[in-house]
Amino acid sequence: MYRERVERECAEYNAGQGYLDATDGIDCPLCKNRGYVAKAIKHDLFGYWTTVMAECECKKQRTSVRRIKASGLAGAISRCTFDTFEAMDDWQIRMKSTAQRYVNGNGGLWFYAGGQIGAGKTHICTAICGELLKQNQSVLYMLWKDESTRLKSLVNDTEVREREIGKYKSVDVLYIDDFFKSQRSGGKAVPPTPADLSLAFEILNHRYVARKKTVISSEWMISEICDIDEAVGSRIYEMSKGSCCQISRDKTRNFRTREVPCEKG
Numbered sequence: 001m002y003r004e005r006v007e008r009e010c011a012e013y014n015a016g017q018g019y020l021d022a023t024d025g026i027d028c029p030l031c032k033n034r035g036y037v038a039k040a041i042k043h044d045l046f047g048y049w050t051t052v053m054a055e056c057e058c059k060k061q062r063t064s065v066r067r068i069k070a071s072g073l074a075g076a077i078s079r080c081t082f083d084t085f086e087a088m089d090d091w092q093i094r095m096k097s098t099a100q101r102y103v104n105g106n107g108g109l110w111f112y113a114g115g116q117i118g119a120g121k122t123h124i125c126t127a128i129c130g131e132l133l134k135q136n137q138s139v140l141y142m143l144w145k146d147e148s149t150r151l152k153s154l155v156n157d158t159e160v161r162e163r164e165i166g167k168y169k170s171v172d173v174l175y176i177d178d179f180f181k182s183q184r185s186g187g188k189a190v191p192p193t194p195a196d197l198s199l200a201f202e203i204l205n206h207r208y209v210a211r212k213k214t215v216i217s218s219e220w221m222i223s224e225i226c227d228i229d230e231a232v233g234s235r236i237y238e239m240s241k242g243s244c245c246q247i248s249r250d251k252t253r254n255f256r257t258r259e260v261p262c263e264k265g
């Protein structure tokens, strides 16, 4: 084809308007929110002119916004960052620096924050997810209590169950919040049921074998998870070596972080 004709076609396409901004809020004057720009190029081998559709520069930013939305953490990641985490005491400073080392690829492949409720574990894990999203990794948030209940209810629908659990197995980064959150009975914590253990093992063992990043917050110490289920606990222990914060339960709020191995034997 002739150059002029191809260029005219490209100009016609590029004058059109797209609607990607309606879903991600990004307004791009280059592609007019279609994500692509038409370009006229000369075919090297045959010497004729043709149109190619080139991905616009805004595509990366759009993908990142979509990732954040898909993560389930859209509201929280702007609020819970490393900057907004108040690290006053030694244990908080250690928790923050362990998390920052983790997002830079130092420490274990998994991050574990266990122990005292209300110690900022969710904040620090969310900050980690925000940083990993910036590194273009896909993140999925899983609130254990709600999602485990839903997944367990799918026991009679194999196809849906596989698809739903598959998301948690395959995503780049899985963040499990309040892992094994205990039911309370008469003020005492009731340990997870066999169905909980089996679901946890299925997801975590898959990620262990596939070596996929996993961020876990839990009121349990790893040693306690080991007591509940050796297979699940030992995998968490092994994978979060060097990136594990455990805050001892202390009613006077005199919290400490420490690296605690599985205190078995």
Ligand SMILES: [Zn+2]
Pocket (backbone or CB within 6 Å): 028, 029, 030, 031, 032, 033, 034, 035, 036, 056, 057, 058, 059
């Ligand atoms: Zn664009």
